[in-house]
Amino acid sequence: MPELPEVETTCRGVAPWLEGRSVELLDVREPRLRWPIPQNLPRQVHGLRIGTLQRRAKYLLMPLMDLQHPERSQGLIWHLGMSGSLRLVSPQEPWKKHDHLQLTPSPLPSDTRPPLCLRYHDPRRFGFLLFYTGDPLLHPRLEKLGPEPLSDDFTAQRLYQRSRQRKLPVKAFIMDSAQVVGVGNIYATEALFRAGIDPRRAAGRISLARYTELVKLIKLILAAAIEQGGTTLRDFVGGDGKPGYFAQQLDAYGRAGQPCRKCSTVLQETRIGQRSSVFCPQCQR
DNA sequence: ATGCGGACCTGTTAGC
DNA sequence: TGCTAACAGGTCCGCA
Numbered sequence: 001m002p003e004l005p006e007v008e009t010t011c012r013g014v015a016p017w018l019e020g021r022s023v024e025l026l027d028v029r030e031p032r033l034r035w036p037i038p039q040n041l042p043r044q045v046h047g048l049r050i051g052t053l054q055r056r057a058k059y060l061l062m063p064l065m066d067l068q069h070p071e072r073s074q075g076l077i078w079h080l081g082m083s084g085s086l087r088l089v090s091p092q093e094p095w096k097k098h099d100h101l102q103l104t105p106s107p108l109p110s111d112t113r114p115p116l117c118l119r120y121h122d123p124r125r126f127g128f129l130l131f132y133t134g135d136p137l138l139h140p141r142l143e144k145l146g147p148e149p150l151s152d153d154f155t156a157q158r159l160y161q162r163s164r165q166r167k168l169p170v171k172a173f174i175m176d177s178a179q180v181v182g183v184g185n186i187y188a189t190e191a192l193f194r195a196g197i198d199p200r201r202a203a204g205r206i207s208l209a210r211y212t213e214l215v216k217l218i219k220l221i222l223a224a225a226i227e228q229g230g231t232t233l234r235d236f237v238g239g240d241g242k243p244g245y246f247a248q249q250l251d252a253y254g255r256a257g258q259p260c261r262k263c264s265t266v267l268q269e270t271r272i273g274q275r276s277s278v279f280c281p282q283c284q285r
Numbered sequence: 286a287t288g289c290g291g292a293c294c295t296g297t298t299a300g301c
Numbered sequence: 302t303g304c305t306a307a308c309a310g311g312t313c314c315g316c317a
Contacts, residue, residue: 002311034293034312058311082310083295098295126311141312152292168288177312185310274290275312 002080002152004149004182006040007058009084009229011239015053017116022049022107023064028220030100034128041131045076057145057181060086061136074133077141081126084100088116098123105172125179146180149222154180161210169215172273182217185275186253191217193252198284199277200270205210220283252278 002010023045031037038044051063063075078086091104091114101120108115120127133140146193147153159180163173173179175188192199195214197206206214252263256269256278265282 079311081294081312123296124310126294128312166287174287175311214295273288276308 001032002082002084003184003186003225004055004058004060005225005229007060007080008055008226010080011053011055011060014086014088014118018050018062018103018105018118019052020050021108021115022047023103024106025102025104028100028103029047029102030094030125033100033122033125034079035130037236038131041089043131044131048074051075056137056142057148057177063136072133073135075136077130077132077136077139078120079128080122081101081122081128081129083124084120084122084127084251087119087121089119090114091117093117093119096121100124100125102131107169129206140191142187144178146176146178149180149182149218154215154219156215159215160206160208163206167198168203169205169272170203171275171277174214175273180218182222185220185277186250187218189253189278190251193284194221195262196285199272199279201285219233252280254278 026042026045028037028042031039036232045064048064048066051065054061054063055086058079060078060080061075062078063073066072075229089102095102099119099121103118105115105117120129130139130141136142149160159174162179163170166173171188171192173185174191175185189199191214194217195210197210197214255267256276258267259265260267260272260280260283263280263282265280267278268281269276271277
């Protein structure tokens with residue numbers, strides 16, 4: 001499941017191979033993603049030069065410059081959905097089941113071999129690829145997003161203020177991308193466990209002091225996960241592309257019925273906003 | 286505006 | 302053993 005750390009790792013992993021090259025070919029073998037890929041997209045991006053890749057929330061932004069019209073801002077927005085992955089592969093690599101797209105960059109004069117291709121694989125097809133013009137951060141899909149969790153804009157004060165009078169469970173609140181981006185089910189579960197906050201508690205009934213602790217932990221956990229992902233950058237070339245963050249130790253997620261690591265109470269499972277939620281009924285209040 | 290639930294999709298696992 | 306049903310999850314959308 002691509003969470004923010006995996007998208008960040010993907011971005012860092014593929015950027016050095018792609019930036020500065022042009023799009024020779026966008027090969028669409030399966031256009032039926034979360035939103036269908038327009039038929040003319042390959043023509044639209046052909047020949048454009050790939051700029052600096054950037055991650056925003058779980059979106060990967062790929063600016064594409066038209067050298068005839070350098071003032072125009074345009075490019076691609078990738079989203080990996082639930083089961084998507086982007087990987088650099090050799091042009092000879094056979095297409096596997098659920099490989100849907102491939103972006104082939106043009107060779108540079110200094111290249112002695114064909115450049116690696118960017119291939120998109122996504123069994124569940126929840127991911128998507130969009131073409132944008134103008135400022136990508138103002139794209140309808142991105143403009144209403146909350147702050148990046150690792151930025152200084154993500155503060156306890158912000159969460160506290162925006163949660164007053166809100167009755168939804170705090171877990172659903174921190175998973176709301178208008179509050180903060182990149183906190184998926186795994187990280188919400190873990191952060192609330194470590195903060196000792198009951199995930200079912202109304203967001204509006206949590207003190208500033210407790211939000212301060214929660215924000216600290218979200219930043220800590222995400223930063224650690226990105227660092228782990230960073231150790232597997234080599235997997236993006238020829239490897240299996242599996243992210244490293246699964247290796248991290250999870251205290252609550254996926255441990256329902258097992259003893260709490262702090263107090264040995266059996267961890268409980270419930271559902272919050274259609275999501276499975278594991279918590280310790282003793283430690284989390 | 287807020288909060289909830291359904292839809293999308295398919296590989297894996299649980300249950301009969 | 303073989304079948305069906307539930308489950309996983311990010312994001313969007315419709316409804317009350």
